[in-house]
Amino acid sequence: MSIFSTLAIAFQRFVVIRLDPFGNRNLVTAPRSMAVCVIIWFIVLFGYTVTRVSLQVGLPSDVQARCADQNRKILLTFGLVVGTTFVAWAMFPCVLLIVSFAPHLNYFEVSSTAG
Numbered sequence: 819m820s821i822f823s824t825l826a827i828a829f830q831r832f833v834v835i836r837l838d839p840f841g842n843r844n845l846v847t848a849p850r851s852m853a854v855c856v857i858i859w860f861i862v863l864f865g866y867t868v869t870r871v872s873l874q875v876g877l878p879s880d881v882q883a884r885c886a887d888q889n890r891k892i893l894l895t896f897g898l899v900v901g902t903t904f905v906a907w908a909m910f911p912c913v914l915l916i917v918s919f920a921p922h923l924n925y926f927e928v929s930s931t932a933g
Contacts, residue, residue: 822858822861822862823855823858826854826855826858830846830851830854833845834846
């Protein structure tokens with residue numbers, strides 16, 4: 819879905835720069851942009867659902883079980899990647915909060931003591 823969102827943003831920038839550079843025609847508005855995003859999400863989710871259902875119609879139960887097991891493994895891998903990325907990036911705001919509320923714990927400052 820992020821590919822479609824990026825494509826929508828690129829198209830919106832193209833329209834603003836090429837067709838309406840000064841905003842006189844008011845082609846791009848917030849409600850129109852939100853509507854386009856909702857439509858893109860609907861199309862992608864609907865297409866994904868139809869594709870998944872059409873792929874599993876008429877498959878034997880052992881093949882469906884194997885697909886479900888493979889999907890669980892993929893979901894677990896994705897969860898681990900997202901989780902570790904979140905933990906790695908969440909440390910920085912935590913350090914900023916600690917330093918802002920307890921400045922005496924700021925070990926990152928370089929002290930300039932003449933020796």
